[in-house]
Amino acid sequence: MAGTVPGGPDARPPRGRPVLDGAFALLEALAAHNEDLGLTRLAEHAGLPKTTAHRLLDQLVTLGAVQRRAGRYRVGSLTFRLGQAWQPAQLLRTATAQPLRRLTLEFAHVGLSVAVPDGGGPLLVAGIRGEVDELFTLRAGAVLPPGTAAEVLFAPAAPPPGQSGRAWSRRAVLARDRGVAYDHEECVPGLFCVAAPVRGPSGNVVAAINATVLDPRRLTPLADALRRAAAMAGTNLTRLPAPG
Numbered sequence: 115m116a117g118t119v120p121g122g123p124d125a126r127p128p129r130g131r132p133v134l135d136g137a138f139a140l141l142e143a144l145a146a147h148n149e150d151l152g153l154t155r156l157a158e159h160a161g162l163p164k165t166t167a168h169r170l171l172d173q174l175v176t177l178g179a180v181q182r183r184a185g186r187y188r189v190g191s192l193t194f195r196l197g198q199a200w201q202p203a204q205l206l207r208t209a210t211a212q213p214l215r216r217l218t219l220e221f222a223h224v225g226l227s228v229a230v231p232d233g234g235g236p237l238l239v240a241g242i243r244g245e246v247d248e249l250f251t252l253r254a255g256a257v258l259p260p261g262t263a264a265e266v267l268f269a270p271a272a273p274p275p276g277q278s279g280r281a282w283s284r285r286a287v288l289a290r291d292r293g294v295a296y297d298h299e300e301c302v303p304g305l306f307c308v309a310a311p312v313r314g315p316s317g318n319v320v321a322a323i324n325a326t327v328l329d330p331r332r333l334t335p336l337a338d339a340l341r342r343a344a345a346m347a348g349t350n351l352t353r354l355p356a357p358g
Contacts, residue, residue, distance in 0.1 A: 136162050137170050141179065141193060145255050150186035203239040203254070206230065206321050209350035210240060210312070213323065213343035218242060220339060225326040227252040229309075231268040235260060236322070246326045250302050259301040263309035264322035266295035294337045295322075298330060306330040308337050310344035315352045323347065 143159035144151060151159070157167035171187060174180035178192035210228050217226055225244030229236035241252035258264060260274030266282075266289050273282030277300075289295035297307040305326055312321040323344045325336045 133170070136160065136166060137174060140167060140170055140174065141189070144180065144187060144189045145193075146257070150183070150188045152186050156187055203230075205351065205354055206312070206347075207240050208354060210321075210323060210343075210347045212350070213346045214240070214242060217323075217325070217339060217343055221325070221332070221336060224332070224336065225250075225252045227324045227326070228312075229258060229262075229264040229322045229324060230320065231270075232257070236262055236264040236268065239321075244326070245328055246305055249304055249328075250326070252324075252326065261297070261300045262324075263289075263295040263297040263307045264324055266297075267309055267311045267319055267322045269319075292337070293341050296333060304328060306333055308333045308340060310337070310340035312344045312351070313348045320351070321347070 139160035139162065140156060143156055146159070153164060153168055153171070156171070157164045160167060162170070171180055171182070174190070175182045175187075177190075179190045180193070181188050181190045206228055214226055214228070217224070223245040225246040226242040227238050228240040229238050231237075236258040238252060238254055238256045238258065240254055241256070243252060246252070261277055265274065266285050269286050273279050285295065294308050294310045297305070297309075299305060301307075305328070307324055307326045309322040309324040311319040312323060314320040323340055325333075325340055327333065327336070
């Protein structure tokens with residue numbers, strides 16, 4: 115509303131939405147965009163009134179969870195430090211470091227990433243930038259779109275929006291038979307992806323190593339290399355100390 119000031123009566127979160135929900139919605143919006151955001155766009159993405167977003171951002175800036183520069187916002191150092199402490203990410207980055215290095219030496223300009231299953235979609239815990247950056251930046255903290263090759267490997271109970279249950283089941287069966295899953299522009303036009311499952315000590319799929327390219331002809335040679343890389347990462351996981 116015009117003329118209101120931050121901290122006024124209308125600056126409270128909408129009824130039924132806790133303050134923490136609003137703060138995390140702002141952090142999620144910042145994490146989802148690879149750029150600084152102004153207050154108006156940030157409030158819109160977080161689904162908050164501007165006055166509410168302004169008040170919460172002031173508090174997040176004071177804590178160091180958000181940085182503010184020239185009236186625009188970005189994720190702060192505190193949020194980065196907290197994220198780096200997430201144990202599954204630490205273990206997987208250690209286990210996949212050598213396999214990813216080998217892949218970068220063997221395949222130039224390929225976008226590589228490591229994803230884990232998460233409630234909001236496959237979450238990247240590591241990423242190596244490649245030729246696909248202009249269409250989709252593979253960076254730690256990014257959430258992959260629904261229906262990616264990694265999500266096929268994680269086999270959620272319900273298919274993603276826009277895909278029938280029968281087609282989704284067929285992709286899952288093919289992935290089990292091949293040992294890899296493919297994405298032929300199902301998620302982002304112009305992007306082709308192959309993913310191989312990383313299995314934990316108990317044999318369950320705990321992550322996926324993904325290769326994303328612009329030329330689908332590169333997928334076949336990448337598939338064999340990703341199977342080897344994922345197997346090596348799984349072996350490395352068995353040698354690492356368990357959390358706690």
